[in-house]
Structures are given as structure tokens and as C-alpha cells.
Amino acid sequence: MSSEQLLLRAKSLLTVKYPYFGMLASRLKHEPSDALNSYASNGVRFLYNNDFLERRSVEEVMFILTNCVMHHVLSHQQRRLNRRGKLWQLSTDYAINNLLSKSGLHIPVGANYNKEYEGMYAEEIYEALKSEMNLGEGDAFDERGDSIPNAVAGDQEISDQESFGNIEGIADELDTADEVQWQYAASIAQEVAQRKGAMPLGLERLGKKVKPADVDWRFELYNAINRHMRNNYAFMPPNKKHIHRGIALPSLTSDTLSLCVAIDTSGSIDDQLLGAFMEEFKTIMQNFPSVKIELIIADAKVHAHHTFISGDPMDFPLKGGGGTDYRPTFDYVEAALPMTTMLLYFTDGEGSFPRIPPNYEVLWALSRKAKVPFGRALVIFHL
Incomplete structure (x- = not known):
């Protein structure tokens, strides 16, 4: 033949x-x-x-x-x-x-x-x-x-x-x-x-259909991160405008400004979505080089916590495949990252939520429409 x-x-x-x-x-x-x-x-x-x-x-x-x-x-x-x-x-x-x-x-x-x-x-x-x-x-x-x-x-x-x-x-x-x-x-x-x-x-983990959302979700996502950066003033380095008057005012940038990101690796997250989540995390690192990112890998429990700043190699394992419970992630943030002012959570929105909302901003980057008890839901994909 x-x-x-x-x-x-x-x-x-x-x-x-x-x-x-x-x-x-x-x-x-x-x-x-x-x-x-x-x-x-x-x-x-x-x-x-x-x-x-x-x-x-x-x-x-x-x-x-x-x-x-x-x-x-x-x-x-x-x-x-x-x-x-x-x-x-x-x-x-x-x-x-x-x-x-x-x-x-x-x-x-x-x-x-x-x-x-x-x-x-x-x-x-x-x-x-x-x-x-x-x-x-x-x-x-x-x-x-x-x-x-x-x-x-x-x-x-x-x-x-x-x-x-x-x-x-x-x-x-x-x-x-x-x-x-x-x-x-x-x-x-x-x-x-x-x-x-x-x-x-x-192919069950590959079989979900992904379409771009009707809204410009990237604009919404980056606008939220930019707002987070603007609202978190820091005194190091100080605003030099009034230094000559002996007044140290906060500046708009800081070497220690951090963003907390959680990625859901539960069994309900298929390979295509996981790839999309990872790509967006990589893009955030490239677009916001002055921000330190605390990355949490979790499903029904926290599997890993990694810290990245601009130029760091992003080489880390992804573990998961179990159920989805958001409570361990929020408990971990409260205990290990008490200075967190914003949490960006990549997930499908199906899981157990904390009964009491945290005292920081939460942005849910969802793979589909889902009800969340607190925070802002942003559908970045339609399934």
C-alpha cells in the first residue's frame, strides 16, 4: 500500500x-x-x-x-x-x-x-x-x-x-x-x-468545550489587578514630590506589593482548562513584573505554595484530581499570608465555600457561570 x-x-x-x-x-x-x-x-x-x-x-x-x-x-x-x-x-x-x-x-x-x-x-x-x-x-x-x-x-x-x-x-x-x-x-x-x-x-478530562466569553474578560481581569495595585500604597519607596517639605507620602509602587493566586486542580478541571489557567497565570507574571505573586495549588486541600517575582523560573508540579473545597485555601491564606489584600481564584465555582467572607478582595476567575457567596465572579470561559 x-x-x-x-x-x-x-x-x-x-x-x-x-x-x-x-x-x-x-x-x-x-x-x-x-x-x-x-x-x-x-x-x-x-x-x-x-x-x-x-x-x-x-x-x-x-x-x-x-x-x-x-x-x-x-x-x-x-x-x-x-x-x-x-x-x-x-x-x-x-x-x-x-x-x-x-x-x-x-x-x-x-x-x-x-x-x-x-x-x-x-x-x-x-x-x-x-x-x-x-x-x-x-x-x-x-x-x-x-x-x-x-x-x-x-x-x-x-x-x-x-x-x-x-x-x-x-x-x-x-x-x-x-x-x-x-x-x-x-x-x-x-x-x-x-x-x-x-x-x-x-478523554473525559479533555472533553469540555471552551469558547471565549461574551465579555472582554482579560480587560476586566487586568483592570481588577491594576485597581488592586493602585489602592495598595506603600511608603517604600516614598513619594518624592513632598520630600523637600519633610513630608513622606506613600507612592504608587512597592517592591513588596503582592497578589495571591489560587489554581483549582480538582477532578472537575480538565486539561484544556488547566492549560488555560496556567497560560493566564504566566501572562499575569509577564504583564505585572513589579508584583510578587503567591501561587497556591489546591483542590480539597492545599498541595503547594510557591512565591514568584519577575524573572523567577516558573517550574513547579501540579497536583490534584480530588474534590473541591475552597475553605482550606482561605484558611491557609489567613494563616500564612496575613497581609493579602486580593485573592484571584481560577476555578469552576463548584465547591464548598467559607461561611464567613474574608476581609480582603476576592476575584473568582470562573470557567463557567456559577453562584459565589462573596467576591466578584468573572466568567473567563463558557463551557
Whole structure:
């Protein structure tokens, strides 16, 4: 069977057996390339070595296409932050291939698959791999070691097998327009798959539809943070306007001004939403470099607390997957961060709230419309 026939057959079978994956795979325009040893995908085109592809079975081509499109759909590059590139790519590949296996796709020998990582976030897998390799923050990492597949190295037999872990061939960054198109395509594919009763198993955490809200939520969010900064005057450094008169007035900026951010990692927060939350946190850090951010990771309990200022590497694990209880987060803020004047909480709004509102401002960055007993609710996504 020619490579062209293999690709058409694979896309056709995916559309019939796995409509969700099939519709997404059909978006990739395929074309041969003698410059490649195996394959590559940049989110628009699927390039392949003709000889390599003709040695593949239909099931193997189905896997390759599906693995490629899921990397694009999940926008894992948004969540990389300052993690090691190759190790992060491997972590995302493990997360995707566990989902594909659970959905019933054939996982070829040589693919990055380990059942031990089933149900784990890519961030959790990253931390597990880093621990297994005994890598500290400043340790060197062998980018070409056995831990990271290299599809273009070795003899033909080894290259063919390792090609199924060809994460180097998947674009690490997508153009903004392409990224939006993949998100939209994923939402349409979900609707089609659900109508046919064929939503793949294992994709429950990926299956919620995300659309931009009707309001300019970014303007509202940043306006709230700006207001928080303006309202929190500090005497260090002082306003120099009246220093000559012996009067020290507060200035509008402070090296110690902080913003408390909490991210809900409960089971009701799927991978797409988690990625969106993480991307917005990253954007806040870039847009407000003079602010120190206290980041809390929590579901029904507080899993971690990290402090970031401008220039700090944002490398941290995301743990969760349980129920949602906001009370431990508010208790933690009161005990560990008593000077907090504003808490920004990324969540879906479904959980147990404190009975008594805190004495600081609370902004709920919600993934859907939900009633909150206090604070300001800002719907940043519609589900």
C-alpha cells in the first residue's frame, strides 16, 4: 500500500471508529518530504518520509496521526513554563499515549508509553521523571540519552522503532491563529463524537468545550489587578514630590506589593482548562513584573505554595484530581499570608465555600457561570 493510500485509509478508519480523532486528523494536510527520516507536524502540515511510512501498518499510521493532533489540541507548550524542553515533551507524550491506549488505539513498540502514568497530568509526570532521573534544578540533562527517543539516530531497525516516540517532530510552538483553530476544531469534533455516542474513553478530562466569553474578560481581569495595585500604597519607596517639605507620602509602587493566586486542580478541571489557567497565570507574571505573586495549588486541600517575582523560573508540579473545597485555601491564606489584600481564584465555582467572607478582595476567575457567596465572579470561559 502506498503512503498516500495508507494515510487516507488511516484517516478514514479514525473517522469511523474514533470520530473525535478522525475529524482532528483530517485537518492535517499531508505531503512527502525527503528531508525527513520519519515524520513531523507543525499543526498545519503532516510531513513524512515516503519510505518510512510505507513500512508502517495502518494501525501505526493511525497512532502517529492521533498522537500528533493531540499534542496540538492540548497546547502543552503553554504549560511548559521554564521546564526542560525534552523532558517536558516526553512527559506530555506519556500523558497523551496513556489516553490513547485507554481509548482503544494500538500503541506501537517504541512509543513513549508507561501505564504507571495513567490519569496523571503532564506536570505530575514531569516531576516523577525528574525524580526518577535524580535531576536537581541545576543538573545537566542528557538531551540525547536513552530517556529521550531520537528518531534519526542509529540503524534503520532502531530508527523505525524509535520513530513512534518522535516528539522532536511535533511543533513545540503553534502560531496563535493555528492554536485558536485547533481549540475550535476540538470543540466541533467533540460535538460530532458525542452525537454518535463515540467519545473516546479516557478523554473525559479533555472533553469540555471552551469558547471565549461574551465579555472582554482579560480587560476586566487586568483592570481588577491594576485597581488592586493602585489602592495598595506603600511608603517604600516614598513619594518624592513632598520630600523637600519633610513630608513622606506613600507612592504608587512597592517592591513588596503582592497578589495571591489560587489554581483549582480538582477532578472537575480538565486539561484544556488547566492549560488555560496556567497560560493566564504566566501572562499575569509577564504583564505585572513589579508584583510578587503567591501561587497556591489546591483542590480539597492545599498541595503547594510557591512565591514568584519577575524573572523567577516558573517550574513547579501540579497536583490534584480530588474534590473541591475552597475553605482550606482561605484558611491557609489567613494563616500564612496575613497581609493579602486580593485573592484571584481560577476555578469552576463548584465547591464548598467559607461561611464567613474574608476581609480582603476576592476575584473568582470562573470557567463557567456559577453562584459565589462573596467576591466578584468573572466568567473567563463558557463551557
